[in-house]
Amino acid sequence: MSLLEKIRDRFRPDRVTLQLDDIQALILRSRPEPYVGIHAMLHVDEAEGGRALLGRLAQHIPSAGTWTEDLEAWTGVAISHAGLKALGVPEASLKTFPLAFQQGMAKRAEQLRDFGENAPQDWEDAYRDDHCHIALTIYAVDKDRLDIAVEKAMGEYRASSGVTLVGTHEFGADAEAKNPFGFRDSISQPTVAGAGVEPQPGQERAIAPGEFILGENSETGAPLSIPQPEALGRNGSFVVLRKYDSRVGAFNDFLRAHAEGEEAQHKLAAKMFGRWRSGAPLPLSPDHDDEALGADPQRSNDFSFKDDAAGLVCPHASHMRRMNPRDSQLTILTDVNIHRIIRRSSTFGPKWTPDVTARDDGDDQRGIFFIFISARAYDTIEFLQQEWVNRGNFIDLAEERDPIVGLHDKPGSFTIPKDPARQRVNGVTTFNRLRGGEYLFMPSLTGLQWIAAGRW
Incomplete structure (x- = not known):
């Protein structure tokens, strides 16, 4: 259906x-x-x-x-x-x-x-x-x-x-x-x-x-x-x-540099996004992708972060958790419901494959039009860009930026909570370059x- x-x-x-x-x-x-x-x-x-x-x-x-x-x-x-x-x-x-x-x-x-x-x-x-x-x-x-x-x-x-x-x-x-x-x-x-x-x-x-x-x-x-x-x-x-040029090859190269083998690379990518490539969220499928779950809108959003306060399953720094913290405990308080948006984003360019490298990246090769609708659109995007995308204070991560859409003027890091000590993955760059918007x-x-x- x-x-x-x-x-x-x-x-x-x-x-x-x-x-x-x-x-x-x-x-x-x-x-x-x-x-x-x-x-x-x-x-x-x-x-x-x-x-x-x-x-x-x-x-x-x-x-x-x-x-x-x-x-x-x-x-x-x-x-x-x-x-x-x-x-x-x-x-x-x-x-x-x-x-x-x-x-x-x-x-x-x-x-x-x-x-x-x-x-x-x-x-x-x-x-x-x-x-x-x-x-x-x-x-x-x-x-x-x-x-x-x-x-x-x-x-x-x-x-x-x-x-x-x-x-x-x-x-x-x-x-x-x-x-x-x-x-x-x-x-x-x-x-x-x-x-x-x-x-x-x-x-x-x-x-x-x-x-x-x-x-x-x-x-x-x-x-x-x-x-x-x-x-x-x-x-x-x-x-x-906002139109973005997506540096898919650079992202693939980053995964290869920091994870050994295809399975580990998929998992690191999932940690960075907060979901597996099928759309299955980490809180519902922590250890492996689940295509049936990802394709089922009745189940793929039926989760919260209340049992993952430490971010051991879905890192606080992940793109999904930043953009919709749901019931996460935030250092900088905000009403999540007034920052909700209707997204009408559209993808262009060839379909993703793991063999693409940075040498294959180029303007307009692949990308996304990030489009959203809201009666508070401008307050929301400027808040998102200032606090949730290009800063980490609201999740006690100082200046750490969104690993997917953040602007990195120099290589940054991505924090993965672990027990007993968290892991910092370095070398995050700007994987989505802004090409224009209005x-x-x-x-x-x-x-x-x-x-x-x-x-x-």
């Missing part, structure tokens, strides 16, 4: 409290497995032409009212602050957006710790100098359906004036849905209260909808501030897009039409 079929079995229309017909489907709808797709970046040169294109594209964007139904392809649209400005949105409205969004990702490099080789001056052209105004994403079940959906979107673009296509990138993965390093990706997703489904095993409760949908009550019991007017802001959300706003369908109409 597919993930969509399992969601459909859990869906209860009488439990829906959100305005699903006004929310873009991409917010709630998981990607298919296998999946293919394309990201397209557009620059608005002339406001009227940009608004006309946005209005036509809006006709091809399904609502979340279809999020449990079969779709062969679907499209999502998000807009940067520079894009809203280029489309002519009044300054009075622009000022109601969060400051981080107004400034854009490149200008938030200090808060994001985007230094050195991750610095904005080295990003790809599509993401530099406010080039990315509109980000168009299409997911499809196969290449034929993708080609049809792309032709529809590009047909609207070719019929437009005053808009320039500044970049495209195709992506995709097979039914195992693995990332460039060979690990099943985007497993743990929050359940959104009011969307019509109950939490799966391992998810303590549904998260308040206002953590993801603007205008709904958040975890504080009240809505977060939304962009004005309400027709623009309500039922929208915020998006973080802060985006994903309007509701009403919001898209409000922008397109231009009746300020």
Whole structure:
């Protein structure tokens, strides 16, 4: 049974409290497995032409009212602050957006710790100098359906004036849905209260909808501030897009240098990620991979860290435990539920194999678009980058960084708790180099039409 079929079995229309017909489907709808797709970046040169294109594209964007139904392809649209400005949105409205969004990702490099080789001056052209105004994403079940959906979107673009296509990138993965390093990706997703489904095993409760949908009550019991007017802001959300070049060969070389034999290398990789390559989590399968467990969404998240306080099974420094500490005891206290995100990451490049070496690494060979959706997106990504990714104080590991997505200006270390003495594995480098990104706003369908109409 597919993930969509399992969601459909859990869906209860009488439990829906959100305005699903006004929310873009991409917010709630998981990607298919296998999946293919394309990201397209557009620059608005002339406001009227940009608004006309946005209005036509809006006709091809399904609502979340279809999020449990079969779709062969679907499209999502998000807009940067520079894009809203280029489309002519009044300054009075622009000022109601969060400051981080107004400034854009490149200008938030200090808060994001985007230094050195991750610095904005080295990003790809599509993401530099406010080039990315509109980000168009299409997911499809196969290449034929993708080609049809792309032709529809590009047909609207070719019929437009005053808009320039500044970049495209195709992506995709097979039914195992693995990332460039060979690990099943985007497993743990929050359940959104009011969307019509109950939490799966391992998810303590549904998260308040206002953590993801603007205008709904958040975890504080009240809505977060939304962009004005309400027709623009309500039922929208915020998006973080970060494109990474994955140094798979360097990662493989690291494993070979620090573990003897294939089995030991797989185990070290699992310790660094927190899961085995199948997606089976270490707390449920500490000593070996379990493909059946990894492929079962009813079981693969049904765990906690309460019986592993010392990190002997799943290291505190592992990527999974950093990004979702669950019930871990943290030195720096935080409400984990207000840092939950809906992930829509997409993998590109050849499938992982153990024989790839650093000599095979290169720009755009393999990589991932790290994309997530949250009503607190910018506070969340900047907190993650500062505390959970590029520091270790919150788990008593000083400056030790995330072994997978951390930026290492010099070789770092990865700590594996053991009895009687912990093990430090040295030589961790930057395995994912940032190639660009942007802060985006994903309007509701009403919001898209409000922008397109231009009746300020």
